[in-house]
Amino acid sequence: MIEPLYSPDEKRYESMQYARSGRSGVLLSRISLGFWHNFGATVPLATARDIMRCAFDNGVVSMDLANNYGPPYGSAEETFGEIFRKDFRPYRDELFIATKAGYDMWPGPYGNWGSRKYLMASLDQSLRRMGLDYVDVFYSHRFDPDTPVEETLTALVDIVRQGKALYIALSKWPREAEEAAYRFLDNQGCHCLLYQDRLNIFDRSSEQSGRLKTASDAGVGYIAFSPLAQGLLTDRYLNGIPEGSRATQGRFLKAEQITQEIIERIKTLSQIAANRGQTLAQMATAWVLNRPGVTSAIVGCSSASQLRDTISSIDRLDFSEEELRLIDAAAGIDKV
Template identity: 55%
Template sequence: MITHEPNIRYTADNTRYENMQYSRCGNSGLLLSKLSLGLWQNFGAVDSLSNAQELLFTAFDAGITHFDLANNYGPPYGSAESTFGNVLKQYLHSYRDELIISSKAGYDMWPGPYGVGGSRKYLISSCDQSLQRTGLEYFDIFYHHCMDQETPLEETMQALDYLVRSGKALYVGLSNYQPEQTAKAIKILDDLGTPLLIHQPRYNIFDRWIEDSLTDVLLNEGVGSIVFSPLAQGLLTDKYLQGIPEGSRASRPELIYLNDSDITASKMEKIAQLNDLAKSREQTLAQMAIAWTLNNKAVTTCLIGASKKEQILDSVKALNNLSFSEDELTQINAISNS
């Protein structure tokens, strides 16, 4: 069980804004750090509180201001929000107005018919619970986490609009919505007077589905994006170049989103080629993969995950080289499509 460690003291680094880059989110007035920290893994009740604290402190000291949660992050569900709320209350409360804190609802959260989906009942109840767990008065961004085919889109968007009008969220976002659904949601929210701020899709060198219409929708409508899984669950790092290391995600059968069947000989060859290209850019493969996502003009910020502070610091170094030559982009395309 996670417990508070009373002897830790924290004062944010005075130079935290000197090296981080910030981008305007769509047509809004909001600037987001080029990198955002996701709390999907390593912040649950089963994880180390001291490590979670160190990750949050390291990110904020590096100028990362956006921290991304969801109601079902843990494990168990809700515990990542509780962990973040603990750290916020003990150490970061004086910096609240320097932080962008987001959460989401959409996937299953509690038993019964009202603990999943896109209904007004679920979204508002879940937001209230998330606010209680984090100790916040409001979220900077509240997302619908996934499309619900059983609920009218109008009802879901009206619920998001209500969350803003009731002061429970400043902005609203969508995650995992397809292009056509996104365009319809944007129109409904515009009519309601609560513009869509941001979309959170999966995007990396191996998974480019957003390039098929979604990026066009976002750019045309002035909506920002925060892309997750830039490293393809660790595949776009040098971790697997010599096989599957013990303790890695691919070695843990309980993590069903990545397993040894994903690490084929063909995929390993692609990773090795990308790694060579990264070296020629004087970057690690992870740094190049992050920089590549930010090269897409529809992408506002890249959502990173970390289990140790060194990974955050390594990711921040990606910002030292965000430019790609046409030849480099051509090589990356050829490798990923081979």
């Protein structure tokens, strides 16, 4: 039996919202699809394919990958490449594809951190796995305190000049290094497109440290990951830790983090969301997108239906001052 060709929804751009990324010509979908979880070799290809199709059918054009997403390392890019080859090659120019390098990828001294050799070799591998000639944006995934910052940044600039990436970006750099990097890159005529960091109702360190404002002041877009706090900001943990949840796997969200106090906070936030006519996941995503300077939020999901639910958060991005105050109180955030 010949599988029918994928034909995306003709109305895919009618309901999605788009925002300009800093001082650039790039518009990103307010929701970006993250490949950190649920696209590795342990997930059926059909599931990953349904999620990607659902994303594109709903106007999500920003795809966020990294070299070591899996498991195992590289397998999320391989999954993307297989689905891209089957479904999305005719729509390459409608997609905005990101990948990164900076964390452990292969053994030895050249498979980690921020050297020129690692960044360039990693991107070449990523392009082969995804079946692409270039990515739209390539990130330094983390700051390397031991490699001269000029080496890391010059490698990023050269990657753009070689045509292997259209733009460059930074993720999880300290504020002082972030600020200096923007000046260096602008002097090289290669403006930084995006800064990526964790931001959610529970974790506001990116705001509190000034990293988000530093990006905004420099004309750099800001893209938030973990808007749902690894699933905490969903209804999944309202009654404890369900079997098979991310917390039972103990990789990034650990069971000991889900205390009775956290559960009570989640319950209060869920009620605030219900009063707004949203699920907790929808409200948590909307809260991130409502923050000044935020261009897009990266969402992960385990099914197309879960993704559709989160995408609908853009239908209600407004918050009253009272709602924001209640959210702060429920999250344990003290306002001066």
